Amino acid sequence: MPTQFRGRGQESGVVLRVDHMRAQSLRGLERNGFVSRTVHADPKLRVEYALTPLGRSTLEPLAATCRWASEHWDELLDAREGGISSLG
Incomplete structure (x- = not known):
């Protein structure tokens, strides 16, 4: 490399x-x-x-995880700033 x-x-x-x-x-x-x-x-x-083929099989689940993280980004940042105790 x-x-x-x-x-x-x-x-x-x-x-x-x-x-x-x-x-x-x-x-x-x-x-x-x-x-x-x-x-x-x-x-x-x-x-x-x-x-x-095994590596390619992870693309769709990883894309779904990325979409989820994008949709919940503000909540993730709030949880990080407030600590675990702020999670309901």
Whole structure:
């Protein structure tokens, strides 16, 4: 998972950390069957990830969860600000 650029100093460390976290996440998704990994060696080494049928099966439930969160966003923020005791 190469990045487009590598800065110097602190920025470089941040980019490397993001790459590491992304790689960990993708490995976990692959291990659990949500994505497949393909290595292409020509002309330049690159890795491609794609959703498996199991991964694709999560798209509709995730979209429903996103719609629910969008519809209840103000309530979620109020609950966060007021704490759990404010939930009825």
